[in-house]
Amino acid sequence: MKLSTKGRYAVMALADIAKFDGERPVSLRDISLRQGISLLYLEQIFSMLKKNQIVTSVRGSNGGYKLTKSPEQIKISNIFSAVQENIKTVGCKKESKKGCNGKSAKCITHNLWDELELHINEFFNKKNLSDLVKGKNENRV
Amino acid sequence: MKLSTKGRYAVMALADIAKFDGERPVSLRDISLRQGISLLYLEQIFSMLKKNQIVTSVRGSNGGYKLTKSPEQIKISNIFSAVQENIKTVGCKKESKKGCNGKSAKCITHNLWDELELHINEFFNKKNLSDLVKGKNENRV
DNA sequence: TATAAACTTGACTATTTTAGTATGGTATAT
DNA sequence: ATATACCATACTAAAATAGTCAAGTTTATA
Numbered sequence: 620m621k622l623s624t625k626g627r628y629a630v631m632a633l634a635d636i637a638k639f640d641g642e643r644p645v646s647l648r649d650i651s652l653r654q655g656i657s658l659l660y661l662e663q664i665f666s667m668l669k670k671n672q673i674v675t676s677v678r679g680s681n682g683g684y685k686l687t688k689s690p691e692q693i694k695i696s697n698i699f700s701a702v703q704e705n706i707k708t709v710g711c712k713k714e715s716k717k718g719c720n721g722k723s724a725k726c727i728t729h730n731l732w733d734e735l736e737l738h739i740n741e742f743f744n745k746k747n748l749s750d751l752v753k754g755k756n757e758n759r760v
Numbered sequence: 761m762k763l764s765t766k767g768r769y770a771v772m773a774l775a776d777i778a779k780f781d782g783e784r785p786v787s788l789r790d791i792s793l794r795q796g797i798s799l800l801y802l803e804q805i806f807s808m809l810k811k812n813q814i815v816t817s818v819r820g821s822n823g824g825y826k827l828t829k830s831p832e833q834i835k836i837s838n839i840f841s842a843v844q845e846n847i848k849t850v851g852c853k854k855e856s857k858k859g860c861n862g863k864s865a866k867c868i869t870h871n872l873w874d875e876l877e878l879h880i881n882e883f884f885n886k887k888n889l890s891d892l893v894k895g896k897n898e899n900r901v
Numbered sequence: 902t903a904t905a906a907a908c909t910t911g912a913c914t915a916t917t918t919t920a921g922t923a924t925g926g927t928a929t930a931t
Numbered sequence: 932a933t934a935t936a937c938c939a940t941a942c943t944a945a946a947a948t949a950g951t952c953a954a955g956t957t958t959a960t961a
Contacts, residue, residue, distance in 0.1 A: 620763045621848035624949065627869065634868045646907070654867070660950055666909070679958030680906045695872070707762035726795070727775045727892055728768065731836070735883060742879050751868055765920065787936070801921055807938070820929030821935045902961100909956070917948075927938070 626704025628656050629664050633673065633698060634751040637690040644676070644683030664702055671701035690748035699743060706739050708732035767845025769797050770805050774814065774839060775892040778831040785817070785824030805843055812842035831890035840884060847880050849873035 631654050636645045639653075647665060651658040665684060668674045673693065674684045686693060699705065709732040772795050777786045780794075788806060792799040806825060809815045814834065815825045827834060840846065850873040 620761060620767070620845065622761045622850065622873070623947085626761070627850065627873070630872070631867055631869050638868070648907080657950065659952080662908075662910095663950085669908095676908065677958095678908060678956090680904090680960060682907050682958075684908095704761065709763065709768065726772055727779070728772050731771070731887060731892060732763065732768070735880070738883050739876070739880065742876060746872065751872060764918085789936080798921065800923080803937070803939095804921085810937095817937065818929095819927090819935095819937055821931060821933090823929075823936045825937095904959105904961090906959085907957080910954090911952105913952075914950085915948100916950100917946105919944100919946075921943085921945100923942075924940090925938105926940105927936100929934105929936080931932100931934095 623704055625664060625702050626699050628654075628660070629668060629698050629702045629704070630695060630748075630751070632656065632661060632664065633668070633686070633693065633748055636674070636684060636686055637693075637748045638752045640686065643681060644685045646681075646683035649683075667702050668698070671697075673698060673701050686748075690752060693748045694744055695746045695748075696740060696743040698748075706736050708736050764845055766805060766843050767840050769795075769801070770809060770839050770843045770845070771836060771889075771892070773797065773802060773805065774809070774827065774834065774889055777815070777825060777827055778834075778889045779893045781827065784822060785826045787822075787824035790824075808843050809839070812838075814839060814842050827889075831893060832888055834889045835885055836887045836889075837881060837884035839889075847877050849877050 632650050635650050635654055639645050639649070647658055647661045650656065651661055665674065665676075669676055669684075672687055675687055676682065676684050709729065773791050776791050776795055780786050780790070788799055788802045791797065792802055806815065806817075810817055810825075813828055816828055817823065817825050850870065
């Protein structure tokens with residue numbers, strides 16, 4: 620089980636904006652240089668973030684992206700769902716007729732994975748962008 | 761982010777043993793039929809579980825596997841580490857010299873992923889096999 | 902108004918991981 | 932004897948990941 624880069628990069632990039640946000644929007648080029656993420660890949664990610672109203676864009680020279688809300692109001696869970704980084708502990712949920720593993724009933728471990736998902740989602744619901752840029756992280760890149 | 765089948769199947773199979781355990785060891789064939797998991801794949805998984813002393817094997821006709829400890833003593837985290845289902849939220853830990861993304865310092869989101877890992881591991885440390893076979897799950901396959 | 906800097910879109914692809922199969926054994930209870 | 936188990940290594944199809952490539956459009960500013 621591992622987190623994909625899409626989710627991680629999205630959070631990193633938005634944290635970067637939260638940190639360097641001012642009058643001017645933050646350009647993807649700057650984020651790319653500071654965070655070491657491919658510019659082209661960032662463009663893909665920000666396209667999704669924009670569609671989901673996490674950021675707004677300013678076009679043209681000296682343009683870039685701005686957060687639509689304050690960092691406190693942007694939860695990690697919001698970011699993850701925007702870039703479709705979702706927690707899938709078990710693959711048997713869609714086939715409602717057949718249940719887990721093609722058996723008629725739910726598998727013995729079903730509740731366990733449900734609980735785990737709940738746990739993780741709670742964690743991401745409690746954390747927001749400002750948690751990342753304040754405090755201990757101030758000396759980070 | 762999703763759980764691989766290896767970890768899920770290992771837990772399912774062991775829960776199956778915990779449920780049907782008696783005088784005789786439980787055969788992989790039975791587990792395969794009850795849980796709908798490929799026999800050959802189960803063999804691979806059980807090879808790892810045996811190496812890590814989660815189960816012991818009884819060879820020959822009417823042979824099978826038995827848990828080495830009582831279900832209460834077998835934590836989900838033990839099972840996961842045995843089959844190498846590990847939580848990897850971030851890929852930058854190995855390269856201690858370079859830090860995240862090849863930058864000199866830890867990335868701004870590093871603590872977040874660490875916290876998440878801690879959270880998930882705690883969850884798996886608290887849960888054991890007997891949690892799965894007792895109570896609400898009794899009517900499960 | 903030229904143009905560089907920035908965003909937009911869609912298609913494409915190499916690599917890695919996953920989720921198993923296939924093959925060919927060895928051991929032992931009955 | 933032999934069927935029923937376990938053991939080990941190698942192989943592979945399919946999916947996901949982590950991007951790249953190409954070809955634009957838009958707009959601030961010199």
